[in-house]
Amino acid sequence: MVAKKKTKFICQSCGYESAKWMGKCPGCGEWNKMVEEFEVTKPARRGAFAHSELAIGTTDRRKAAPITTIETSQEPRISTDSLELNRALGGGIVQGSLVLIGGDPGIGKSTLLLQVSSQLARKQKKVLYISGEESVKQTKLRANRLGATSDNLYVYSETDMDYIEQAIGEVSPDLVIIDSIQTVYQAAVTSAPGSVSQVRECTSSLMRIAKTNEIAIFIVGHVTKEGSIAGPRLLEHMVDTVLYFEGERHHTYRIVRAVKNRFGSTNEMGIFEMKENGLEEVKNPSEIFLEERSQGASGSTVVASMEGTRPVLVEVQALISPTSFGNPRRMATGIDHNRVSLLMAVLEKRVGLLLQNQDAYLKVAGGVKLDEPAIDLAIAVSIASSFRDKPTKQSDCLIGEVGLTGEVRRVSRIEQRVQEAAKLGFERMILPSNNIGGWTAPAGIEIVGVSTVAEALHYALGG
Template identity: 55%
Template sequence: MKKTKTKFVCAECGAESPKWMGKCPNCGTWGSMVEEIDSKASPSARLPSFSSPVLLQDVHMEKMDRYSSGSHEFDRVLGGGIIPGSLFLVGGDPGIGKSTLLLQTVHRIAIEGGVTLYVTGEESPQQVKMRAARLGSFAESLYILAETDLDQIEKHVKHIQPIFLVIDSIQTMFRSALPSAPGSPQQVRECTMQILRFAKEAQIATCIVGHVTKDGTIAGPRLMEHMVDAVLYFEGDRHHRFRILRAVKNRFGSTNEIGVFDMQGGGLEDVASPSEIFLEERTQGAAGSAVVASLEGTRTVLAEIQALVTTSAFGQPRRMASGMDYQRVTLLMAVLEKRVGLYLQSQDAYVNVAGGLRIEEPAIDLGICLAITSSFRDQPLKPGTVVIGEVGLTGEIRAVTRLEQRIQEVAKLGFSRIIAPNRSVARLTESTVRDLELIGVDTVADAIRYAIGG
């Protein structure tokens, strides 16, 4: 009997090794080497090439006509709509609403007259219909398929010829030509490649759902994220009703674009003005609160930064951050202590972005500093103030991009004062500012003086 040969493949970068290693020799990731059966794929399992080489100057450019997903927020994240033949990956925590969002999408596209196919590898058609019942009437051209064999799925796709295809989830799919189990790096990689092939050949827009690991990244080889045209993460807290769809990769649109949804009894509804939603429960005149204007892709979002600073009852003060980078918060507290003179060594500090939003943009640095200072002094910021600016280690306020766009959003929501970097303010014209009081600052100390006083 012929002995089965195995190899070890890195789940992160795809590097191969004849023996197991604790650390991948290629990318340096620990514990990423997974055992796979080393067998040559049969001719039926090999993927044909898309085309033969041609001169770039001879390539015929066809206009890529997008069509709507039926959701303005979903279209925004995708860059303006769905492109035929595109392949995108949606990941998120279990129960966050990925399947609900995509079921609504195939339903809305089918209502507009397009044929759609929803492939489920985790539920029966009866279970899918139970979840879809709250959406109302069912579109006549919406098909459901409970199948995990990708070769069989491809046959059904060729027969039905949908314009939009959903595969939920990629970790349950398998190819019979491969000996490994469903969900293994080899199966996930090869299944994604086959889906990519027939999506591009048949010009079918395809969405695949991916499970996430405990650290929030999509399970499976990272090579999968390089294959697809867009990678979208569905974020949110089960205890909050708002959900955020964020693009971390998009070949047809802006990266880090977000779409905001409201989880209701009848499914997910678009939130047209996220800034109003995130600020609707804000307490006026409260110490430890600062409003910031952050850019998320092409959209400006106003959010509330909350801070609570109190004397520690223990020898080691506690630091907690929610909705932002914890390391960034500790760095900004060190800047406040060194450059402004706030004695925070004996203080517990808790900083939060209200509403369950997560912001990574450095332009919220000044808002974090002012919220911490406001709570420490127990003095609120002056009414109607919005703060914008990145803070450096020497306490300087660094310039931000697209200040004009941020100002327009601030004016629309009725705020009257903006504290922003002096370098960015100097580039504006008078027509941009209009009736707003725009204050340019160079240091954190200047910003504290204008925002709080003292």
Template identity: 50%
Template sequence: MAKFYCQQCGYQSFKWLGRCPGCGSWGTLVEENATPSKKAKKPAKFFSITEISHLEEPRVKTHLSELDQVLGGGLVPGSLILLGGDPGIGKSTLLLQVLKNLATKGHKVIYLSGEESPQQIKLRAERLNANHENILIMPETDLSSALEATLAEKPVLLAVDSIQTVFTPEISSAPGSVSQVRECTNKLLEFAKTQGVTVILVGHVTKEGALAGPRVLEHLVDTVLYFEGERTAHFRILRAVKNRFGSTNEIGVFEMTAKGLVPVGNPSAYFLSNTEKTAPGAVVCATMEGTRPLLVEVQALVSKTPLATPRRTSVGFDPQRLSMIAAILEKKVGLSFYDQDIYLNVVGGIKLTEPGADLAVAMALASSRLERTLPPKLFLFGEVGLTGEVRPVAYAELRVKEGLKLGFEALCAPKENFKNLKDKPLVKTFCVSNLQEALETLIL
């Protein structure tokens, strides 16, 4: 019997509906003739949690330091990983580099390609110097026959590029449909868990920036990785939004070169421009991405607006939080922004999501508004409250060490954080408790 499936969330209905009851999207229900596969019933088993052994299999290193850090230490045998990103961002390049590194260590790996021909993959492999006999290319879209052939080879890693191109003949709908993506992912999940083979799926991304296919796709896999960045930029950022075997706060930074993706071991040095000469509106913020401290430059431009409603534009920072900080500066410090356009940019494509960047953003706005520079070689961190107070943040010692390592000579931090530091930094320190104090100390 034909059913209607939502292309966003996978909700199923026996009749067409204009709006999906599951996710509220309009016009997303599509008719599909899905024939579920018939499987033999197996009796259920119970296990006492005290009798279950730990996961003692060692992780498999990809020898791409940034990727290993995001994954939590390497590939877990039997895990299912989903890699998403914009077209042309470098997903296939990263995948082939992982296969090359595993192959050179003596591991057999399989590249299941449903989009590119073997000749196209060969061209990329020659550019990346990834020609190795342990890399097996399988140009196939029938997932059932592909898994049967994979069983005979017993690889360490199976890469599927992409999940939207493969299909199973047990389902009559077209490849890429909700039922096909769901059934193929279930088959790959079962294959990964029973055979102990790590499976990496490449997923398409919609124009809204979300992974294409039903939302259940992200629920089934163990790890979801997003590859971010502009195709014209040098840097790519790998971010984990779900990880059952590690933290979701880590990021990996890569530089795109002619020879492929190169891990960036010290991202702070790349994200900072020439900090010898300061300019109004430019500050350096010490932020945290997982357990990694990063120093990034925040630039603000405040200019008088000819419009009745001033603009509030930010790149790499939450626009609502930007408006909140501007309101705090206006209420508690006396800086007027009601007739000023505000533009904020985080250099290098990094997205500041933690509250420790509030103080740097506030000082960047104040510096640009007053057309005064901050002290040279200064870095800041701290959270700003609605009453104008500067609150302490976590990982203060790691932030301070990162700034000292890069040669900064001045620090502005909350008083509470400075009191709790075990090793006092041998730099000029500005300890502040509120925005008024920070403004008088650094700018006025």
């Protein structure tokens, strides 16, 4: 008599497991995400965690050791020809790392990875490009268009994880690219490719391969309509680095942003421009974001924002107009909507601007998303500039965090921000007075310290 296979219900959003079906997942609160899957029986292991995911890359028994006796060295890195990608990765590709890159369909993920593969192949590095979505002929046609062909670039079209492991063992590459993780499956797991179980098991296998053989592996992840990587959040926790490829398909600029990096700082940003022959890096993004700035228009200010370790100057635009409805509208692109509402309340209470019957529309030019507190002062001045219909000076740049009592608070890395503004020809910086001192301003730029929003408006708008 054949034993009946046990089944369980797994949430496809968060990975929550249940013995019975439920309409609403208790883990993430999503509806109709519980899918029935067969339980996979694994052979018994010696010891509680022997050869488990907690000991990835180990085949022998290791003992706990004092941390002071452990020898360390700088991780060996593979440098690509793209300085922007090296910046996002924290200095290059770390051998034995597992990198997840996600983005909207058609944004250029495969193009970027194919270009990087070609660059490393020309440096005598073996690269294995595994596509689960295209045939080898389709990949070759795209490589011809990009000029990304080399004898050290191997192409393989497969979705079975067992055959993928076999191909990696035969080629012994320095870099492996999996496009995409949602198409790869383990034959022992009965659920469909892209399910929680399949993504978890395939990623675990790739992590083991990367750590055991010191092979850097890039995996492409699909994204949901909300913009997050499809599948369980466990996927982002398992990998070493998570990169998001952002941008509009109808615009030429693309941004690679690191939201997790075990070998470098997070929020690092690399900027590319999509052209006919592929992606080209933008070496000075501040000039790109400011090149179309209008002359003498109200509601426009420039802020020096930090993206990881890089200062970037971007334009913040605001449009304030009387509302036609009972409740005024508040819309923001590239800025947190709640931050805009907070700053408008501060301007109304502390400065005396009557904004409760005004619609407010704010945007960061260039499609950049800003989330640091140092942009508060620029947002407040943009709103006041549009409301009073007084333009700011083209040569002014603003930095500062705004508190609820209307004070302007200090920000970090002030010297780097000021140097970037001076390099682009700005003549005056309006910044928190507490940031003045302890550093030397570049020649040709005036430093104005302010302690309140009202004082900043006096300098920026002339009263």
